[in-house]
Amino acid sequence: MTRSLLAMLFVLSSVASAAAQPPDTSPPGQPVLSLQELRTFVRPGETLRVFDPQGNETKGRLMNIRDDAITLAVDGVRRDFSADSIAQIDRTRRDGVSDGVLKGLAAGAVVGFALGRRADSTACYRRDVECGQGAVIGAYGGAFWGAIFGWIVDATHKTRETIFAR
Secondary structure (H helix, E strand, O other), X not given: OHHHHHHHHHHHHHHHHHHHOOOOOOOOXXXXXXXXXXXXXXXXXXXXXXXXXXXXEEEEEEEEEOOOEEEEEEOOEEEEEEHXXXXXXXXXXXXXXXXXXXXXXXXXXXXXHHHHHHHOOOOOOOOOOOOOHHHHHHHHHHHHHHHHHHHHHHHHOEEEEEEEEO
């Protein structure tokens, strides 16, 4: 019974995690080499970091991408960067929280079930309502706290990636 429950929780968390993933909009493998290609990977409003050939960084929100320039809103001021003046563009992305919640829920339920099972009475010979309560309460409590922990971890996780390089 315990092994089948664990296997079922693992399969459900794997399926739910795979279904909850948004489509990947990151460049395939290497950074893109033209502003035309960059249009397919970023959306207006995203925060970007633009580096010039000397290494100076400008951080702002994307307003527009043209074939020969990119426009950012930097501290409320519109700034245009020509394609020749851009050496690299980076973006910071947040991790989606749904996969962390589901993984935390599954892991917490398994740990809570195991700890609750140890708290159950060993003198339970007949099938009463009291038999197995520790495992059930532990699984629910572990799932709750695991989901909260998974949400916190994913909400604070950010990744920085280079999306354009000359």
